[in-house]
Amino acid sequence: xxxxxxxxxxxxxxxxxxxxxxxxxxxxxxxxxxxxxxxxxxxxxxxxxxxxxxxxxxxxxxxxxxxxxxxxxxxxxxxxxxxxxxxxxxxxxxxxxxxxxxxxxxxxxxxxxxxxxxxxxxxxxxxxxxxxxxxxxxxxxxxxxxxxxxxxxxxxxxxxxxxxxxxxxxxxxxxxxxxxxxxxxxxxxxxxxxxxxxxxxxxxxxxxxxxxxxxxxxxxxxxxxxxxxxxxxxxxxxxxxxxxxxxxxxxxxxxxxxxxxxxxxxxxxxxxxxxxxxxxxxxxxxxxxxxxxxxxxxxxxxxxxxxxxxxxxxxxxxxxxxxxxxxxxxxxxxxxxxxxxxxxxxxxxxxxxxxxxxxxxxxxxxxxxxxxxxxxxxxxxxxxxxxxxxxxxxxxxxxxxxxxxxxxxxxxxxxxxxxxxxxxxxxxxxxxxxxxxxxxxxxxxxxxxxxxxxxxxxxxxxxxxxxxxxxxxxxxxxxxxxxxxxxxxxxxxxxxxxxxxxxxxxxxxxxxxxxxxxxxxxxxxxxxxxxxxxxxxxxxxxxxxxxxxxxxxxxxxxxxxxxxxxxxxxxxxxxxxxxxxxx
Numbered sequence: 001x002x003x004x005x006x007x008x009x010x011x012x013x014x015x016x017x018x019x020x021x022x023x024x025x026x027x028x029x030x031x032x033x034x035x036x037x038x039x040x041x042x043x044x045x046x047x048x049x050x051x052x053x054x055x056x057x058x059x060x061x062x063x064x065x066x067x068x069x070x071x072x073x074x075x076x077x078x079x080x081x082x083x084x085x086x087x088x089x090x091x092x093x094x095x096x097x098x099x100x101x102x103x104x105x106x107x108x109x110x111x112x113x114x115x116x117x118x119x120x121x122x123x124x125x126x127x128x129x130x131x132x133x134x135x136x137x138x139x140x141x142x143x144x145x146x147x148x149x150x151x152x153x154x155x156x157x158x159x160x161x162x163x164x165x166x167x168x169x170x171x172x173x174x175x176x177x178x179x180x181x182x183x184x185x186x187x188x189x190x191x192x193x194x195x196x197x198x199x200x201x202x203x204x205x206x207x208x209x210x211x212x213x214x215x216x217x218x219x220x221x222x223x224x225x226x227x228x229x230x231x232x233x234x235x236x237x238x239x240x241x242x243x244x245x246x247x248x249x250x251x252x253x254x255x256x257x258x259x260x261x262x263x264x265x266x267x268x269x270x271x272x273x274x275x276x277x278x279x280x281x282x283x284x285x286x287x288x289x290x291x292x293x294x295x296x297x298x299x300x301x302x303x304x305x306x307x308x309x310x311x312x313x314x315x316x317x318x319x320x321x322x323x324x325x326x327x328x329x330x331x332x333x334x335x336x337x338x339x340x341x342x343x344x345x346x347x348x349x350x351x352x353x354x355x356x357x358x359x360x361x362x363x364x365x366x367x368x369x370x371x372x373x374x375x376x377x378x379x380x381x382x383x384x385x386x387x388x389x390x391x392x393x394x395x396x397x398x399x400x401x402x403x404x405x406x407x408x409x410x411x412x413x414x415x416x417x418x419x420x421x422x423x424x425x426x427x428x429x430x431x432x433x434x435x436x437x438x439x440x441x442x443x444x445x446x447x448x449x450x451x452x453x454x455x456x457x458x459x460x461x462x463x464x465x466x467x468x469x470x471x472x473x474x475x476x477x478x479x480x481x482x483x484x485x486x487x488x489x490x491x492x493x494x495x496x497x498x499x500x501x502x503x504x505x506x507x508x509x510x511x512x513x514x515x516x517x518x519x520x521x522x523x524x525x526x527x528x529x530x531x532x533x534x535x536x537x538x539x540x541x542x543x544x545x546x547x548x549x550x551x552x553x554x555x556x557x558x559x560x561x562x563x564x565x566x567x568x569x570x571x572x573x574x575x576x577x578x579x580x581x582x583x
Contacts (some may be wrong), residue, residue: 129174
């Protein structure tokens with residue numbers, strides 16, 4: 001099983017699948033769940049085959065169980081339980097089930113033969129980081145090997161991890177592991193040189209300032225932990241900082257860290273303020289794990305729109321502590337602080353490599369969000385390096401039954417979601433080749449397999465509406481409009497705190513009025529737009545749609561006032577200018 005662990009650590013950042021619509025994180029999450037499934041079956045087999053077991057623990061287990069318990073109760077209180085269980089679509093890391101899977105990885109790695117697994121794990125991370133960095137360089141140079149991958153020549157690459165921020169964190173951790181492995185072994189060979197070059201290339205090309213700051217923090221903390229600081233270690237720090245300021249591609253980005261008016265800095269600060277407002281309104285249990293995308297909408301400000309963009313909403317607080325306190329409340333914060341305190345005590349006797357990686361990721365995660373890859377890597381590194389105590393316990397068959405039950409439950413939960421995402425990919429392929437009927441068939445299957453996914457429901461409504469526009473008047477058109485309406489109603493019912501779902505419901509109601517001549521849904525259209533605005537007061541599209549509703553209803557004075565408000569939110573809104581100029 002030690003080889004499974006190392007192979008998983010190596011393959012995780014490279015795992016992506018064009019068969020899934022969620023090409024990057026969905027495939028990585030699937031690999032994580034497969035590994036956890038195998039581990040659970042292995043644990044069950046080991047329990048049944050041995051009369052006694054040697055159980056190792058680090059001291060983190062109790063705080064982690066407390067955190068998981070708070071997360072579970074917070075999920076029951078969540079503003080969107082579906083999101084809280086599986087994680088926000090195409091991000092996932094902070095949902096209840098992904099967090100439990102990471103805890104399972106940690107618990108499994110603690111029980112491994114440490115003398116065998118450490119070297120394998122270290123080299124898996126070193127080589128994986130080098131591969132990701134080399135791929136990023138290829139993308140930057142326009143040498144993309146995959147035809148389906150969007151081209152980013154000269155821009156910010158994402159390699160095989162799907163996001164420049166993820167690219168930065170992966171290369172940051174891999175580079176730290178490489179540097180401290182080299183410092184401890186005190187010998188150099190060509191493979192170190194290639195890996196360092198590839199990793200630092202990916203780190204710099206990511207233009208992720210949080211990864212750069214995290215890298216510097218990791219170097220400094222890790223070097224302070226070494227018993228004999230050396231001149232070459234100091235040169236590593238000086239060389240890293242010097243490159244950041246000397247290279248044109250990084251210099252401007254580094255200097256922007258201290259510019260308070262810089263767009264991403266402003267957006268991040270507004271996001272932090274929003275997180276505190278969420279906590280104020282949900283003090284005990286928060287809004288539910290990984291619901292920040294929805295919970296933040298009522299607290300978006302004009303300053304945030306100006307810096308982040310009209311259509312941008314943060315899926316994470318860009319600060320782990322604020323993420324926890326806003327989505328899991330004061331009790332979640334207490335459990336989180338307990339984890340940090342126990343971890344800090346455990347790291348006092350840990351090797352510099354582990355301390356450096358922990359410090360780097362902690363600092364990075366105060367300004368950005370972590371990825372599935374780096375979270376899993378740290379779970380494994382903690383598991384194989386933190387000091388442990390041992391205890392012999394007598395096995396019981398009930399534990400084996402529990403492990404098998406959890407494994408089967410994982411399959412039951414995950415399999416339909418992967419199949420649904422596959423069908424959703426086929427939906428977009430069919431749309432691309434202008435086969436809307438086939439696209440509707442595929443998206444219906446995706447909704448059947450995963451009825452709680454709002455993205456699928458909205459796409460079903462859009463395709464049904466498109467077909468209704470081209471259908472002759474009669475029962476077929478009405479049936480398609482009704483299908484669009486039902487999908488929009490389902491999305492709003494299952495995700496009542498999502499302003500996009502309510503705005504979409506209002507849009508579908510307007511289709512029924514304009515295309516289907518069904519005036520009975522006019523009040524529902526207005527209510528849906530007003531609900532969307534109540535959930536997000538600066539939702540420009542919802543305000544614009546409400547203005548269209550006033551026009552449809554013949555209320556011209558209200559239409560003018562609403563378009564004027566749209567212009568205050570978005571001074572460049574073309575339709576608002578057009579209508580106000582005409583009137």
